[in-house]
Amino acid sequence: MAERLTARQALALVTDDFTELPDPAGHSEPDGPLGWRGYDTARARATERTGERESVVCGTATVGGTRAVLVSFEFGFLGGSLGERTGDRLESAYVHAREHRLPVVPLVATGGSRMQEGMLALTQLQRVARQSALTRAAGLPQIAVVRDPTTGGGWATLGAGADVVLALPGAQIGFAGSRVRPAGADPAAYTAEAQLAAGSADAIVPPGELRATLALWLRLLTTPSATGAPPPHALPTPDTATRTALPATGWEAVRRARAPERPRAERYLDAYFEQRAAISGDRCGGRDDGMLCGFGEREGRTIAYAAQTGTATRPAGYRTAARLVRLADRLGIPVLTLVDTPGAANDAEAERQGAGAAIADLFAAVAEARTPVTTLVIGEGGSGGALALASPRDTWATPDSYFSVIAPELAAAILKRPPEQAPATAGELRVRPQDLLALGVVRGIAGHDEGAVTAPPPPG
Incomplete structure (x- = not known):
């Protein structure tokens, strides 16, 4: 099993100058929208344990010289699950990215939607998908870093829906979490390596290489190109080429x-x-x-x-x-x-x-x-x-x-x-x-x- 990083540890892997965005006004119903008994207590304990007030931390940072909006999940906060307040933060982060023309980098580690908020939690996936689509339409890249574990709707939106998907070695990744898979399911199918083999991830990146790799991707996908100018038509012929005359027949x-x-x-x-x-x-x-x-x-x-x-x-x-x-x-x-x-x-x-x-x-x-x-x-x-x-x-x-x-x-x-x-x-x-x-x-x-x-x- 891969090492499970906190939200702040994941941020520290890729940047040294993270600035958190203001927390948008949240929902304050006692025990959440369903009145789920003990939900407020569970949230308080999660905050005490992790130091976070929600399952995602959003802000801006420089990664290898490129400014970006970073969204880092805290799995220790109720399994990194998505609820209404999570949706508030994610929407605010995507809006900020579009307003400031910044790429978005989700550092994902989540178990899915929050049960204590029922269908209102599940519908946050639609909310996130819309923000991602608007950001895509604005011509801004999204590069996901998929951590351990990433399952459920978080994988199916912020993870697999990104333009480029980088995964940490050995991370548990899949739509089905470990507790809801069919009996006897091969656990190897729900890994970063399996997702790479299946064409759902672009690369497996060790933690020590993540900052440099992410910096390269951000630079490549945000470097302005000369509008309307095609790349040079003639590639340099490799030095080892031995034939250069045209064929006779x-x-x-x-x-x-x-x-x-x-x-x-x-x-x-x-x-x-x-x-x-x-x-x-x-x-x-x-x-x-x-x-x-x-x-x-x-x-x-x-x-x-x-x-x-x-x-x-x-x-x-x-x-x-x-x-x-x-x-x-x-x-x-x-x-x-x-x-x-x-x-x-x-x-x-x-x-x-x-x-x-x-x-x-x-x-x-x-x-x-x-x-x-x-x-x-x-x-x-x-x-x-x-x-x-x-x-x-x-x-x-x-x-x-x-x-x-x-x-x-x-x-x-x-x-x-x-x-x-x-x-x-x-x-x-x-x-x-x-x-x-x-x-x-x-x-x-x-x-x-x-x-x-x-x-x-x-x-x-």
Whole structure:
């Protein structure tokens, strides 16, 4: 079991200058709104034990140079439960964040809604959800730090509903608390590690690394980007790249894109960004390690990235990329995508996981984005599974890449040609970078011997 921190201890992990917000006027009915016998006494004992007057402490602080509103739960106060007074404090904190254009950082540790206040306590979740939604609509990021334990409505609103979810190692996390789970339920399913594996958390962060990690995330998600200016189109070619001339034939383009020694996404991202932080998971129960998503710093500005790694992309990968594009769009951060996949995963499990719907959602996210989306094809561009990640207006290619409506081998099979006709079919499909440029599919070719080749921007 993870160490259970008090609200003040959690705050001390991430900041040294916390200033508490004024306590809003609360509710004062004897024994609460239900007249629950002994409720006032229980609250008094909780205050005596913890030094807090409610289950959440709200205020402002600087985390690594970025001002933020912090909301820290005190689990020792009636299990960190949410009641009407908790809702008052949370609403006041979110309003303050919007008025002062500050990000919100919930440090969550809660057992859920307060039984002694009945349905009035449960409806605080709607109140919190509305404040979170208003803050999201205002273009302000929310980064949750999920502590031990985080269950019930607190997890389903302040925790899992945040833009980025950081979890402390070993923390108990799940909608069902330990006392209400089905008999025989596997306790390992209700942990930070399980939530990461299921795509519901972005990272497990040890307490000693939390301040630096949170500071990086706050800086990345609040650094202003030049309005309307896309990220540079040509990524630096990694120093270890050995081929820079354009391929002579379509089949050569295919073979080079499939070559194991060809630079992959990790090397491009490492060459491009000074530092970066990854998001993980589709928030629907899945992860795909073949789709790298996150935010990075380059020359003092933040750029979001979604990058395929050369594998067949799973539905969770497409959903994670769509989540990334929409978050970046809401925060006004430009997006860079790296295309490199033989195509979408087409096995039976991928279909059961909603491959078509996931690809459609990513197409929609890219099409709807108001922020600039720029694409570099760095390897295989396999059909719609690659095109879903590509910018309709600002796509570029490297010499070690191809883009095709279908793999040459599959095209030959559909046309009832023998397998040895695949190379000739590749030529007919015109998949080379220079073919794509001539067809107007890409705007330019970056990083070959003769320098970048460019075409005029598309009309409209």
